[in-house]
Amino acid sequence: MVHTAFLPVLLVSALCNVAPTIAEKQTRPNVVFILADDQDAKLNSLDYMPNVQELLVDQGTHFKSHYCTVAWCCPSRVSMWTGKAAHNTNVTNVETPYGGYPKFVQEGLNDNWVPVWLQSEGYQTYYTGKLMNAHNVVNYFQPFPKGFTGSDFLLDPNTYNYINPIFQRNKLPPVYHTNDYSTDLVRKKALAFMDDAIKKPDSPFFVTVAPIAPHSDYTVTLNIGGDPPYGVNITPPVSADEYKDLFPDAAVPRGPSFNPDVPSGVDWIAELPQLSAENITYNDLLYRQRLRALQSVDEIVKDVVDKLEQAGILDNTYIFYSSDNGYHIGQHRLAPGKGCGFEEDINVPLVVRGPGVPAGKVITRSTTHTDLAPTWWQILGIPLREDFDGMPIPLTDAGLTELEESKRAKEHIQIEFWSKSNPQEYNQDQGLEVNSTYKGIRIVSEDYGFYYAVWCSNSHELYDMKSDPSQMTNLYAASNSTATTSYNTSTPLGRPLSALTARLDALILTLKTCKGATACTEPWNTLLPGEDVYTLAEAMDEKYDDYFAGLPKVEFDRCEEGYIADAEGPVWTEQLEWSEGDFVGRSLSEAGWDVNMLARKGRHALNRP
Numbered sequence: 155m156v157h158t159a160f161l162p163v164l165l166v167s168a169l170c171n172v173a174p175t176i177a178e179k180q181t182r183p184n185v186v187f188i189l190a191d192d193q194d195a196k197l198n199s200l201d202y203m204p205n206v207q208e209l210l211v212d213q214g215t216h217f218k219s220h221y222c223t224v225a226w227c228c229p230s231r232v233s234m235w236t237g238k239a240a241h242n243t244n245v246t247n248v249e250t251p252y253g254g255y256p257k258f259v260q261e262g263l264n265d266n267w268v269p270v271w272l273q274s275e276g277y278q279t280y281y282t283g284k285l286m287n288a289h290n291v292v293n294y295f296q297p298f299p300k301g302f303t304g305s306d307f308l309l310d311p312n313t314y315n316y317i318n319p320i321f322q323r324n325k326l327p328p329v330y331h332t333n334d335y336s337t338d339l340v341r342k343k344a345l346a347f348m349d350d351a352i353k354k355p356d357s358p359f360f361v362t363v364a365p366i367a368p369h370s371d372y373t374v375t376l377n378i379g380g381d382p383p384y385g386v387n388i389t390p391p392v393s394a395d396e397y398k399d400l401f402p403d404a405a406v407p408r409g410p411s412f413n414p415d416v417p418s419g420v421d422w423i424a425e426l427p428q429l430s431a432e433n434i435t436y437n438d439l440l441y442r443q444r445l446r447a448l449q450s451v452d453e454i455v456k457d458v459v460d461k462l463e464q465a466g467i468l469d470n471t472y473i474f475y476s477s478d479n480g481y482h483i484g485q486h487r488l489a490p491g492k493g494c495g496f497e498e499d500i501n502v503p504l505v506v507r508g509p510g511v512p513a514g515k516v517i518t519r520s521t522t523h524t525d526l527a528p529t530w531w532q533i534l535g536i537p538l539r540e541d542f543d544g545m546p547i548p549l550t551d552a553g554l555t556e557l558e559e560s561k562r563a564k565e566h567i568q569i570e571f572w573s574k575s576n577p578q579e580y581n582q583d584q585g586l587e588v589n590s591t592y593k594g595i596r597i598v599s600e601d602y603g604f605y606y607a608v609w610c611s612n613s614h615e616l617y618d619m620k621s622d623p624s625q626m627t628n629l630y631a632a633s634n635s636t637a638t639t640s641y642n643t644s645t646p647l648g649r650p651l652s653a654l655t656a657r658l659d660a661l662i663l664t665l666k667t668c669k670g671a672t673a674c675t676e677p678w679n680t681l682l683p684g685e686d687v688y689t690l691a692e693a694m695d696e697k698y699d700d701y702f703a704g705l706p707k708v709e710f711d712r713c714e715e716g717y718i719a720d721a722e723g724p725v726w727t728e729q730l731e732w733s734e735g736d737f738v739g740r741s742l743s744e745a746g747w748d749v750n751m752l753a754r755k756g757r758h759a760l761n762r763p
């Protein structure tokens with residue numbers, strides 16, 4: 155497939171092999187990226203942010219099917235800041251040894267990420283707020299995060315303490331603030347950085363503003379001599395004083411998945427008890443506190459737009475608004491938290507305004523956080539890197555119209571997750587250990603939609619997102635359950651469920667180790683090279699049934715908290731590619747292939763039968 159999106163970039167780069175002149179630099183656009191923390195797209199929080207609505211949604215484009223690929227702060231942020239899937243950064247958790255700031259450094263990413271690359275392209279780079287987990291008062295200089303003209307980071311243990319934050323500026327020691335509201339400080343620091351940047355008009359800037367709202371408040375207390383030597387008190391976010399009484403009647407939307415009478419989800423989720431009235435009261439309070447805390451983020455949006463306007467550069471600056479991951483509150487009986495593959499957790503806000511970005515447009519085609527770095531490269535006129543796993547999101551009226559109207563737009567979002575910690579942030583005290591490592595795939599199309607996942611317990615889930623957008627009926631269980639033998643296994647694609655699961659499984663199989671934009675964005679070309687197949691509907695053709703049925707199935711050998719390759723079952727090899735002569739009319743195993751051995755050994759250990 156021809157990457158039409160690449161063409162303008164390649165042309166521009168061919169013409170600009172010499173360093174840009176000052177005149178060229180002056181016309182290069184700026185970016186301000188406002189990144190919230192744990193903000194949902196599905197629980198309507200954006201509706202309570204008037205400045206986001208007036209200044210971004212109405213003046214820009216709203217991407218309603220934007221997804222994070224790992225619903226957890228640190229892995230998600232590292233993916234965003236490298237343009238790579240988590241399986242390619244191997245920063246898969248929030249804490250060491252599998253994640254957090256030390257793992258980011260250990261993987262060499264501090265030398266290889268967006269701010270460093272942008273600086274080498276002549277951009278001034280500024281960042282204030284939360285960078286990532288496990289970036290703390292002990293390790294903040296070991297080494298300092300690279301690539302910033304100016305930085306002022308929130309640090310652990312007080313990253314999520316709304317009124318006693320710790321900030322660490324450039325290479326200075328940390329500063330402890332007492333009774334100073336975190337989001338207001340982030341706003342002031344961001345505006346001051348913008349002033350610095352605007353004073354140097356010969357180079358464009360990229361400013362990131364990363365407040366913690368609407369993340370919960372964590373107050374860390376020392377417990378010297380104890381095990382662990384500290385405690386964390388988790389409470390709803392604290393708002394600025396002036397917003398503390400807003401939205402007295404707001405409550406978690408009571409959709410079908412909110413505290414359902416019949417449980418829903420894989421193994422451990424299907425066993426959760428129903429929430430008590432007391433739990434629900436608390437959920438609603440948490441929901442209101444999140445909206446109230448977000449008001450200070452909404453102020454940031456207004457002040458940023460005002461500053462750009464006063465400096466006369468609003469027309470040459472892109473503003474991106476997003477969140478690292480989403481959040482669930484009471485859906486599927488879950489205590490508040492993130493980390494599941496449910497829509498509340500993986501679907502996140504993305505609104506963009508800027509030069510040429512259509513105003514008031516809503517896009518429903520799938521886009522992901524791994525597409526953000528390629529998108530910045532495209533709008534800033536930098537040639538795309540080969541190690542990007544995503545593709546630029548078009549930001550022009552023509553490009554977006556083409557995307558919306560294309561019958562063959564990218565439909566899939568690869569979802570992955572590794573953890574043993576409980577995805578219910580507010581249910582930690584129950585000592586529930588949850589193996590929450592899984593591989594998922596979300597399919598977004600005009601005509602159909604699915605979410606399919608295989609957990610490390612080898613439990614499966616499959617939801618028909620068109621007829622069951624609340625994800626209440628796990629079709630995988632239904633199709634196998636003796637209790638529901640009357641279940642109609644025909645899918646909206648008009649084929650048996652087994653034909654559908656075989657395709658979805660094959661997608662996960664190729665994507666879970668994909669590297670690079672071609673492999674990660676064109677999985678059907680990997681599976682069916684040379685065939686004219688771009689969509690799930692096209693891949694459902696009966697002539698491919700035996701091929702897909704014969705491919706190794708996604709499964710885990712055991713549960714791990716990080717990306718340990720030998721725990722993750724069969725992997726894709728090119729030897730599994732479909733080819734007309736080999737596979738039409740007979741399955742791989744009929745053809746004499748030991749598919750599991752084949753996939754585990756890789757192509758060099760092969761003996762074709």
Ligand SMILES: *[C@@H]1O[C@H](CO)[C@@H](O)[C@H](O)[C@H]1NC(C)=O
Nearest residue numbers: 429432433488489490580581
């Ligand atoms: C429900 O409330 C009880 C009592 O406060 C608490 O222990 C439990 O963790 C809560 N459960 C959920 C799912 O929020």
Ligand SMILES: *[C@@H]1O[C@H](CO)[C@@H](O)[C@H](O)[C@H]1NC(C)=O
Nearest residue numbers: 614630631633634651652655
């Ligand atoms: C149904 O269950 C059988 C045996 O438990 C299993 O081998 C098979 O993969 C399952 N298939 C589906 C579509 O659930």
Ligand SMILES: *[C@@H]1O[C@H](CO)[C@@H](O)[C@H](O)[C@H]1NC(C)=O
Nearest residue numbers: 641642643644645646647648
């Ligand atoms: C099952 O669903 C398909 C597609 O929606 C429909 O055409 C078919 O008649 C249904 N079969 C039964 C037995 O209800």
Ligand SMILES: *[C@@H]1O[C@H](CO)[C@@H](O)[C@H](O)[C@H]1NC(C)=O
Nearest residue numbers: 587588589611711712713714
């Ligand atoms: C989690 O996975 C590990 C390794 O596969 C297993 O030993 C353990 O029993 C699992 N724990 C739960 C609660 O399922």
Ligand SMILES: *[C@@H]1O[C@H](CO)[C@@H](O)[C@H](O)[C@H]1NC(C)=O
Nearest residue numbers: 244245251252716717718719
């Ligand atoms: C990812 O990192 C962990 C922890 O350092 C390491 O054990 C593992 O082998 C790495 N995974 C891959 C696929 O490189």
